[in-house]
Every structure is written in C-alpha cells, then in structure tokens.
Amino acid sequence: MTTVLVLRPEPGATASAARAEAAGFRAVTAPLFTIAPVDWAPPTEPVDALMLTSANAVRHGGPALALFHDLPVHAVGIETAAIASAAGFRDVRIGPGDAAGLVAALPDGLRVLHLAGREHRPALPAQGLRRIVYAADPVTALPDAAREALAGGAIALLHSARAAATFAALVETAGLSRAGIAVAALSPAVAAAAGIGWRRCAIAGAPDDEALFRAANCR
Structure with a gap:
C-alpha cells in the first residue's frame, strides 16, 4: 500500500x-503550519463581493464574517466554496483552483474584498481591498x-x-x-x-x- x-x-x-x-x-x-486568527476590522468602503483564496479565512474570520453573508463569494476552489456555504454565505461561486486564476476571472470593475492570510497576498484588481484575518506560522x-x-x-x-x-x-x-x-x-x-x-x-x-x-x- x-x-x-x-x-x-x-x-x-x-x-x-x-x-x-x-x-x-x-x-x-x-x-x-499552525493557523491562528488575526484581529481585523471590516472596511468602511462598500464592497460588491468577497474573494476567498483559502478556507482558513472562513474558519478564522470570526463574527465579522456575518456582515457579508448576503454578498457573492468568489472562492478559489471546491473545498473553500463548501466551507463558505456551510458558514452561511448564500451565493458562492467556485473558482479555477488557484489564486491568480481566480483574480483573472473576476468581473471587470468588481469592488472585491479579499479575506486573506498574512503570507497569502496575490495581486488584486484595481478596486480590490484586502484584510488579513489569519496567520500560518511554520x-x-x-x-x-x-x-x-x-x-x-x-x-x-x-x-x-x-x-x-x-x-x-x-x-x-x-x-x-x-x-x-x-x-x-x-x-x-x-x-x-x-x-x-x-x-x-x-x-x-x-x-x-x-x-x-x-x-x-x-x-
């Protein structure tokens, strides 16, 4: 075996x-790696959608995630999408499986909020925002x-x-x-x-x- x-x-x-x-x-x-949450504050600017490149953003994002449950979620792949759906997000779209491909597939002009890990920061579209919600320490x-x-x-x-x-x-x-x-x-x-x-x-x-x-x- x-x-x-x-x-x-x-x-x-x-x-x-x-x-x-x-x-x-x-x-x-x-x-x-060990994963731990990071304190974060939601942006004051309006956003159109969330971008998730790791299921850990959902697992460790905390109560503030509930503020975004009605927004579309662009998840990097099947596992992250499933975790997001289970956490209460209602409109979850499955991406191509990698962060760069997910960013490239976003609609033009979308004001997306990326909930990310401290070391996981792919390029964002021009109107994108990012909040660090967890850390992965080796x-x-x-x-x-x-x-x-x-x-x-x-x-x-x-x-x-x-x-x-x-x-x-x-x-x-x-x-x-x-x-x-x-x-x-x-x-x-x-x-x-x-x-x-x-x-x-x-x-x-x-x-x-x-x-x-x-x-x-x-x-």
Missing part, C-alpha cells in the same frame, strides 16, 4: 488524510512523523507553494537527500516552489485531492 505524507495545516490535514485512506492509501499527517523542524514516513518511502503531498518551499527547506535542514524523496504537487506553481532534485515530482492534473492522489500513485 502506498503511503502519503499530508503536510497541510489542520483541519485540512485530517480531511485530506481521510480522503486518501478512502482512496486506498495509508496516510500520515504532519502539518507544517514549524521550525521537520516533524518526527514526517521523517519516519519519508524514511519508509512515503510520498509527500504539497498543497501550496508556501508548503512546498517550507518542506524543501526543512528537508535540507534535517540533512535529508531530495534524491530519496518523492513528492506530488497540486499545481505546476507548487512544483516550482518545491524546486528540483527530488526522486520524483508528480503534478496533479487538477487542483483537488483526488487528482493529487492520482499523481502520487503514478509510477
């Missing part, structure tokens, strides 16, 4: 691990669970460019060889952030877990 190493923050790590096991993999979770060393899984041949799943770059740095700090590690990346941009030299770097054909699992399982 193929083992995959899930590195994304909780609760996404547990959700991805459950999907991986349902798909026939053994899953090990070792989140590389671990300082590769978790023991990750080291053990990699030693056993686990394939590391890279869900974001920041996770890919952080994983690569932690592997180097741990003194591990990239040549002995296989990774699967959610997109070409994520693969680029991971860098070169891995034993294998597979790229998902779509920005979702199921495609990532298929990429991981390719030999």
Whole structure:
C-alpha cells in the first residue's frame, strides 16, 4: 500500500488524510503550519463581493464574517466554496483552483474584498481591498512523523507553494537527500516552489485531492 505524507495545516490535514485512506492509501499527517486568527476590522468602503483564496479565512474570520453573508463569494476552489456555504454565505461561486486564476476571472470593475492570510497576498484588481484575518506560522523542524514516513518511502503531498518551499527547506535542514524523496504537487506553481532534485515530482492534473492522489500513485 502506498503511503502519503499530508503536510497541510489542520483541519485540512485530517480531511485530506481521510480522503486518501478512502482512496486506498495509508496516510500520515504532519502539518507544517499552525493557523491562528488575526484581529481585523471590516472596511468602511462598500464592497460588491468577497474573494476567498483559502478556507482558513472562513474558519478564522470570526463574527465579522456575518456582515457579508448576503454578498457573492468568489472562492478559489471546491473545498473553500463548501466551507463558505456551510458558514452561511448564500451565493458562492467556485473558482479555477488557484489564486491568480481566480483574480483573472473576476468581473471587470468588481469592488472585491479579499479575506486573506498574512503570507497569502496575490495581486488584486484595481478596486480590490484586502484584510488579513489569519496567520500560518511554520514549524521550525521537520516533524518526527514526517521523517519516519519519508524514511519508509512515503510520498509527500504539497498543497501550496508556501508548503512546498517550507518542506524543501526543512528537508535540507534535517540533512535529508531530495534524491530519496518523492513528492506530488497540486499545481505546476507548487512544483516550482518545491524546486528540483527530488526522486520524483508528480503534478496533479487538477487542483483537488483526488487528482493529487492520482499523481502520487503514478509510477
């Protein structure tokens, strides 16, 4: 049975691990980030819609999110859209799966409010506003669970460019060889952030877990 190493923050790590096991993999979770809310104030300017590039903006946005429940929401992908709908947003549109594509697909002239992470700040349209509502702080060393899984041949799943770059740095700090590690990346941009030299770097054909699992399982 193929083992995959899930590195994304909780609760996404547990959700991805459950999907991986349902798909026939053994899953090990070792989140590389901890997520915490950041105090924020809604803008005084009127906005036409929200833009969400991470489900964590909904999970950690706090009570002020209710002020925007009647606005259209442009969510980066299926998971973020589902979390937004469950949180009470009534008009949720699913984007292409990456932040740059989501911004490019926004209607011209839309006054969008981007609820973002401290380190997740894609370019905004001319009339866009942004509020930082959460922070993702990286671990300082590769978790023991990750080291053990990699030693056993686990394939590391890279869900974001920041996770890919952080994983690569932690592997180097741990003194591990990239040549002995296989990774699967959610997109070409994520693969680029991971860098070169891995034993294998597979790229998902779509920005979702199921495609990532298929990429991981390719030999």
